[in-house]
Ligand SMILES: Nc1ncnc2c1ncn2[C@@H]1O[C@H](COP(=O)(O)OP(=O)(O)O)[C@@H](O)[C@H]1O
Ligand SMILES: Nc1ncnc2c1ncn2[C@@H]1O[C@H](COP(=O)(O)OP(=O)(O)O)[C@@H](O)[C@H]1O
Ligand code: SF4
Ligand SMILES: [Mg+2]
């Protein structure tokens with residue numbers, strides 16, 4: 152299948168919840184899944200593996216950059232056989248925050264991880280800034296299709312717009328395209344209409360609506376996805392649907408993002 | 422006086438509300454204030470000047486990097502005579518997101534802005550990543566004392582911890598010190614106790630508590646601070662107090678920040 156997706160969005164918006172549950176959902180559909188955490192917070196795969204795994208950057212820092220390594224040093228299996236990697240990040244203030252991603256793709260390329268026959272590869276990437284290592288999955292085409300997670304609040308939409316600007320910049324030169332918006336209604340003050348309008352104006356659709364769910368938080372305390380912990384629940388069904396939508400989605404676009412004035416106008420409607 | 426402070430924190434946490442209202446408060450105390458916006462969102466000074474001012478990077482991009490410029494091309498006066506500058510940022514994906522800050526300090530140094538006799542200089546800086554240009558106010562000592570804005574929620578505290586790690590790294594080699602935590606209770610689910618515990622464990626105090634206030638939002642729609650729009654209000658008094666606290670605060674510390682495990686433990690208490 153070789154479907155390669157990137158999940159981007161503002162910090163705390165729900166990328167890792169989305170990525171981990173999508174990985175679990177894809178594995179339930181019998182697919183071979185690789186999930187790659189690209190946030191220095193390095194907790195993307197925690198609820199798939201059931202614990203925090205060592206990060207690529209962490210292993211290299213601790214055991215040395217010039218050691219002989221194998222894939223097993225960096226790659227761990229979790230629920231449903233999903234294969235998991237975390238890039239990690241440098242100490243704050245030490246060079247580029249996205250450096251972990253650059254180091255990781257280099258390391259995994261050498262060890263042949265990308266040559267294996269993955270049905271789905273999911274990159275879970277910090278989206279507060281779209282530069283340095285964080286732009287790599289978009290720019291270098293590691294991800295073919297980007298899904299931006301947002302709520303109907305101004306700051307996440309502003310971040311979503313910036314991510315789209317990055318996609319529009321790289322998309323034509325072999326970079327990724329925008330597959331759609333994932334609406335994650337995290338809290339009380341959420342305007343779904345504004346999210347739909349945003350998607351429409353940039354030229355894509357809202358491919359999924361994730362409601363606020365206490366089961367997500369409950370499963371999180373058990374270090375599980377809802378697919379694993381509450382497979383019969385509505386929220387699990389929601390992620391299974393989103394997974395199916397993503398598998399069928401052939402519409403990657405080069406989005407036409409909003410100007411500063413336009414995104415502010417949109418923010419006023421909230 | 423030459424008090425030089427940096428306001429850092431997660432995107433959307435309330436840095437610009439804090440910085441703008443502090444600038445206005447300091448000017449009410451008769452001080453000569455310079456406010457410098459270091460967030461690519463470039464709206465830090467909007468409520469002081471009453472409109473979005475051109476950014477340094479924006480002016481250079483539009484009119485050319487090698488033109489002859491004067492301070493008036495980049496620097497604008499607002500409420501109470503507060504002098505305002507916005508760094509701006511590059512297009513997402515075009516190099517380092519913090520590049521605007523590097524370009525700005527270079528440009529303003531050449532034009533002698535820092536040689537003027539400021540009583541207070543306030544840097545309002547993006548804190549989602551602590552790297553590249555965003556680390557400059559801390560690392561190069563442009564700011565002497567950093568105040569971190571946070572709420573009692575996990576993501577802002579996680580960002581606060583990362584900012585503190587950056588300060589701890591640079592603080593000893595001529596960089597800035599941590600002056601304290603500013604608690605901005607943005608929303609419903611806010612745990613003030615956790616903010617106090619965080620401050621205590623890293624070795625500083627909560628220097629101010631800003632309650633959620635609709636007047637902040639009302640003043641914002643008029644592009645004003647509450648100091649200007651509602652000077653008799655409790656929230657205006659709150660910022661006047663915070664300004665006084667900051668003026669008296671001589672305790673900059675090199676903080677001892679929390680490890681990943683420790684910040685997660687703290688997060689579980691919320
Ligand atoms: N739909 C939702 N319902 C309830 N809680 C959610 C939802 N989406 C996210 N959360 C919670 O918000 C927090 C941040 O989510 P996370 O996926 O870690 O964000 P990110 O990876 O974007 O930084 C987590 O504690 C998560 O459980
Ligand atoms: N104490 C508060 N009460 C009400 N609204 C607030 C408060 N603090 C911040 N806000 C609102 O939150 C939004 C983000 O604040 P802002 O200062 O722009 O964040 P930052 O500069 O950290 O990105 C603004 O719309 C602001 O009016
Ligand atoms: S490129 Fe982005 S992540 Fe890297 S140093 Fe600059 S701001 Fe930080
Ligand atoms: Mg995450």
Ligand SMILES: [Mg+2]
Pocket residue numbers: 436437438460462464465545
């Ligand atoms: Mg701001």
